Amino acid sequence: MTTAKGDTSMRTRRIVTSMAAAMALAPWCTQVQAQSTSVQFYGLIGSYVGTTKVSGAPSSTTVVNGGGLTTSFFGFRGEENLGGGTSAFFTLESFFQPDSGMYGRTPADPLFSRNAFVGLKGRYGKISIGRHMTPTYISMQAVNPFGGSVQFSPLVVQSFIPAFNNAVLGDSVWNNTVQYSTPSFGGLVGTLDYAPGETAGRSGVANTGVHLRYDAGPLTAVASGQRVRLLSTATVPVLTEQKAWLAGFAYDFRVVKVYAAAVGTETYGTPTSTRTWSLGATMPLGRGYRLIAAYAHTDRDTPKLASTDRRTGTLCLDYSLSKRTDLFLAAMNDKRSGAGSGTSTALGMRHTF
Template sequence: MKKSQRVIARFPARKVGTRLGIAALFCSGLALTSVDAQADSGSQVQLYGLIGTYVGSLKRSDMPQSAVLMGSGGLTTSFWGIRGNEDLGGGVSAIFALESFFQPQNGALGRSAADPFWSRNAYVGFKGDFGQLTLGRQRNPMYTAESLVNPFGSSVVFSPLVVQTFVANYGGTIIGDTVWNNTAKYTTSNLKGFGATVIYGLGGAAGSPGIGNLGVHLNYQGHGLTAVLSGQRVRYTAAGPVGAQYAYLAGAAYDFKVVTLYGAWAMTSDVSTPTGSHTYEAGLSIPFSPADFLLAEWARTQRSGPTHTTNSLRNTAALGYDHLLSKRTDIYAIYSIDKLSDHPIGNTFAVGIRHTF
């Protein structure tokens, strides 16, 4: 049995929701077709993803009571997708990816009802020695950069840096989603560890050619060091004229073998409001064995603005233990503490599991 056939066998349509079942059958047809296509034209299609969930008691500082729940994702938001490439010759390939978030605890698609079907990525483009150019709905590179410089990665549940900048319930300082619509994104090829990404989101508003979003991102990975430098502009419309928020991120991580240290700084500025913020983050990851890791992180965000609600201080810290059961499955336990100005301390306890396929 081919690898693509083995993967699809894990998703019998009668055990999932109707739309997901139809999509799985569609993916099955693509993957089975790609077995022959790969031999004839150098093209291939893959089905892949990650499923994870956690159980815990969640209480932010501004919540009156804790909530006992089973959540989707946890350390990584659950998703599934299909991707493919075709060799066009001359070192150039056509590529595409279609990815959808889902909630394993209730079977719903998306992170919420507001998400489209292909909520994580939906793009097509080209890849070669020149780099990669893609068009469609794509992950915000600033969110990707943050995941590289904190020990809890891309977690929108447990990473203090991510929740304070991108999660609305924690007063996220950065306007916009972790995924941008209507974007053109260019990423350079790896140049001795250095890379750059430019992303532009077309506004699509009649008579407003300048409403598009823009991001410029630099990174370096090599010799145990990861470093990122990002800047983005997000424009938005409210009751008045078009407003704009500018956000910046600088961060690094260094692997000392016995411990990996993380640090980051982020700021936002909205001159039309006016409001702003400064976020500082520090963290570490200690490998007790090839399969056991201690994770710790703290982030502090100071917001400034014309009102009491926009002028606040938040501190969030998390301590976790991650154990790898195999190359594709891990289990973890996490404790988090959160403190917002003029509110009592909130405590969160959770255990979870992740599995990639």
Template structure:
């Protein structure tokens, strides 16, 4: 009996040690909304149950293993999904693990990641606007990342998506709130291996102050890699936020240009997050993009309210006004719910 107890205790001790050294987590965020949508240039309004009102829905697995000496092995396999239909991806033919598919090492040197991961533009753009990564209602994200397949023929100003495949990312250690990410995407273009995407971003957090920036030099399309643009596209952005307690203010400015065109896209965004009603907050953001040489502007304004029911669940209501030069104005509104796990 005593021998059996010793054996059981040893087994439990080993299991505990293994648990402390290695972990795998099923994680994700689900976001669905009901609304009436009309973007600038749309001929008619669309009533919809949609996915990703404030955050693109995703799910997957993340994990790490403690290798000793402060060194860890990490992995992430996460994919986007559409809550309204249950389909994988943000759109047809999006890779299954389109959000993350990578392994890497982290330690006192920072972190090194291989595989599919974020593009340099993503974190700075979502951190520096009050509606975060909303590809439905955030004016800055709409201008940068969402083309319109309507009469306006609006093209996203970000050259190559918000995620890159075939990528190496080096993340620096945290220097008193400052951290940078260096991105390199292999083009893998047969017969022309010199084509690539490179970029860098920087994030700074110090109390109420947030500062961020990114730069990209892109020659390869995404999310489907190994396709050469035929030119080089460059874009950059500076952004920041300051929390005054009664209001958190946001400001960004960025430019995008292709080497084969004289047109430059200049985007300014201002926003605010105002605490109201306990765990709730009013969200407001306005963005304007000017296209030089063609006298074209897009102006988008969103006003909404987000209320936290718990640490993992919130409900929201949004109204958006969208205008593009010489196009019909679009007004949209939606009510939705997010749940993270």
């Protein structure tokens, strides 16, 4: 009995000592936890089966493609609290093609093709360095109901996709970019981005952008301007410069959310100007269903050539299986002047993680 009591007493003293040590170390452990980097893995995978045909194509193609309403991607992001209201952060994101298992949107894409940057943020705003999705493209996603869809958003395909004679030059992602965003002033945030081009002896080969975004309640409004300079790889390099602007808004009336946007470009070297406008809406139908519709029209003027125009419209029925998974049925019609129309269709699925 005496030995048992001694063992019990010893165990009690050890427990008390351990608790005291834990209490003494608690503030230090909390500080380490606060200053450690938290890393998150996330992404979206989407695929669809359907047909594709742009205006002027001789026939349609039956496809099983990745993406659809959103290009598939995965990413890692992390943030470390440095104290004093300042944090370090990073983002690494890669596009991928679930229909083939390849990474990137095309074979030309690097591994982290969507975003790859590191930066600091605090009361002064946010600054980051690396490869960035352009604020113009991000702003465009906010003011059309199909977001960043490179297959079925009329505004995006007419602006960025070569098969639709894209109005905006350059990629929707810029390399070697320094980007600064202001703090939010009552919902208004400004962003500046600069990519020097890294061309020896050609310091003027640079991309720049100035962007504003306002979010307050049901209203989102954007205004964006960018200048892109592209240097050809020909024996005698040719510099092409384009200035582009975007303005638009989205307003949620609850029974329907409406979208409107306008895009303009002026290209020098081979002078060309374009004017694009877009209208769209999303309407909840109940029981997880919603209707998505959008239309875009682009006029293109090139000296000594006849003016041309393009009209693209998409209608989509989307059904939410859960907060992270949905099914969609979409149809898009495309018509450019001087060519027959083309229709693309899709039955697909998206899942976020």
